Amino acid sequence: MSVDFQSWTNTHIAHFETVLAGLLPPAEVAPQRLHQAMRYAVLQGGKRVRPLLTFAAAELVGAELPRAQYAAASVELIHAYSLVHDDMPCMDDDVLRRGKPTCHVQYDEATALLVGDSLQTLAFQLLAEHRLSDDASRQLAMIKLLAAASGSRGMAGGQAIDLASVGKSLSVPELEFMHIHKTGALIRAAILLGAHCGNATDAQLSRLNHFGKCVGLAFQVVDDVLDAEADTATLGKTAGKDADHDKPTYVTLLGVQAARGMARQLHQDALESLAEFGGAARRLRELADFIVLRKY
Amino acid sequence: MSVDFQSWTNTHIAHFETVLAGLLPPAEVAPQRLHQAMRYAVLQGGKRVRPLLTFAAAELVGAELPRAQYAAASVELIHAYSLVHDDMPCMDDDVLRRGKPTCHVQYDEATALLVGDSLQTLAFQLLAEHRLSDDASRQLAMIKLLAAASGSRGMAGGQAIDLASVGKSLSVPELEFMHIHKTGALIRAAILLGAHCGNATDAQLSRLNHFGKCVGLAFQVVDDVLDAEADTATLGKTAGKDADHDKPTYVTLLGVQAARGMARQLHQDALESLAEFGGAARRLRELADFIVLRKY
Numbered sequence: 386m387s388v389d390f391q392s393w394t395n396t397h398i399a400h401f402e403t404v405l406a407g408l409l410p411p412a413e414v415a416p417q418r419l420h421q422a423m424r425y426a427v428l429q430g431g432k433r434v435r436p437l438l439t440f441a442a443a444e445l446v447g448a449e450l451p452r453a454q455y456a457a458a459s460v461e462l463i464h465a466y467s468l469v470h471d472d473m474p475c476m477d478d479d480v481l482r483r484g485k486p487t488c489h490v491q492y493d494e495a496t497a498l499l500v501g502d503s504l505q506t507l508a509f510q511l512l513a514e515h516r517l518s519d520d521a522s523r524q525l526a527m528i529k530l531l532a533a534a535s536g537s538r539g540m541a542g543g544q545a546i547d548l549a550s551v552g553k554s555l556s557v558p559e560l561e562f563m564h565i566h567k568t569g570a571l572i573r574a575a576i577l578l579g580a581h582c583g584n585a586t587d588a589q590l591s592r593l594n595h596f597g598k599c600v601g602l603a604f605q606v607v608d609d610v611l612d613a614e615a616d617t618a619t620l621g622k623t624a625g626k627d628a629d630h631d632k633p634t635y636v637t638l639l640g641v642q643a644a645r646g647m648a649r650q651l652h653q654d655a656l657e658s659l660a661e662f663g664g665a666a667r668r669l670r671e672l673a674d675f676i677v678l679r680k681y
Numbered sequence: 682m683s684v685d686f687q688s689w690t691n692t693h694i695a696h697f698e699t700v701l702a703g704l705l706p707p708a709e710v711a712p713q714r715l716h717q718a719m720r721y722a723v724l725q726g727g728k729r730v731r732p733l734l735t736f737a738a739a740e741l742v743g744a745e746l747p748r749a750q751y752a753a754a755s756v757e758l759i760h761a762y763s764l765v766h767d768d769m770p771c772m773d774d775d776v777l778r779r780g781k782p783t784c785h786v787q788y789d790e791a792t793a794l795l796v797g798d799s800l801q802t803l804a805f806q807l808l809a810e811h812r813l814s815d816d817a818s819r820q821l822a823m824i825k826l827l828a829a830a831s832g833s834r835g836m837a838g839g840q841a842i843d844l845a846s847v848g849k850s851l852s853v854p855e856l857e858f859m860h861i862h863k864t865g866a867l868i869r870a871a872i873l874l875g876a877h878c879g880n881a882t883d884a885q886l887s888r889l890n891h892f893g894k895c896v897g898l899a900f901q902v903v904d905d906v907l908d909a910e911a912d913t914a915t916l917g918k919t920a921g922k923d924a925d926h927d928k929p930t931y932v933t934l935l936g937v938q939a940a941r942g943m944a945r946q947l948h949q950d951a952l953e954s955l956a957e958f959g960g961a962a963r964r965l966r967e968l969a970d971f972i973v974l975r976k977y
Contacts (some may be wrong), residue, residue: 608741
């Protein structure tokens, strides 16, 4: 456990990329173009923040790594599907993602639509077909958890609220409501699924849920600050697009300084919710630091 | 059991519509527009063929009706999501569905995209959060079954093959491969999930799987014949669109007469696979008759 954070991250991500590549349908299996596009959408790198949170929560409770990898993959597939659909012309109309053409630009819109659909399906398939817990009932609860976090009262609902908010002035609580759904729900699910892999108790899950809520919101606040400040090259996606699209953000509502202050406060709250875990929560603490202090 | 087919169908559909309405998020819960659109996409009627197949298979093995209703709802939500996405401009670009404006016409494209996404999520949520079997492991197998039937190697994959086939000349086996995925997989899943609700044996599942394969293909062949012959008013959707879109169909490949003959043969095969079930398979037989002999 004396491995530093960067090594821990690199090792997990490298291994996870191999796992993901093996879980996605092979590009040579029919329908080839769809399978190629699914792989294009998922295997383009990215920060893999959600899988790392899953691994850190799994480590905290001593879960077996292979189980955590399936959980992490399912969350990452949901995240990847949402990016593919959100980038489409009828949504955010983005042409660049992680420095490369978005899926509908590289392929076509119909393929991108099916890629998103199929990645979502695969996420649930992974949670159902691999053993993630000795208790099948707990595994059903994990599937329910991911579904609730992703659906119309979770991530997809947050995206709907986001779309409806374009050009409107939201209050800070309304903006928070949107982000708790749009990005927060899946981040929380990533953490809780990792903990479930190691038979976490309700008390542990409750603390981790609070941690996830703080970290998820902090993630978004920092995103808004970065979007307002960074340039496109550093960000790997089109910078300044929130302002261009007339979308309310923490920066437009609070200003950059207050938004930074809010991120710091959330960071503190997140760390406090880990206090009782002691040293076992080291990786979660480091990830919270990374999320708040990152520059891209 | 002396209830005639029409009464059996009417009773089950009426009850199922109430169940579906209760399982969908209320229209007044945020995000309201998304939830309204989800209800619009699902509660517009339709033949409910897949749910009826689920109920008939459930009856065959003596499953409890409430369990079968969750299974039927999950399949119908997957079907509804696929229709919403398939109708979008980047796919089939259809403006009419069951005699009413399609979801993206009634609402907008972004909402339709999220409606399809959220309906898919809800389908898996239903299978995970309600008790469908006394054996949680069997329930995980049911989720896997639905996912495999819906994903890139099932329904969504069939749609990808369909898109790729526009303007091309397919062979009959290639067309069959497409339809076994695009419509057949979900029809088979509807039947098998119903049977799983009553602890069906592997031997029973195997026979029902064959039945489902024949009926699923027959369904598509009859669809092609109806599309080539019927007018828009009878069909409740835009007639003749397959020919307009230069899509290969059983009618364009075989001609109407041979396509009708193929449907008859599949009908026979389907009925034969039910022989060992005796009288318990009555509703499945009646549904096979309905699917092949329907005029809309």
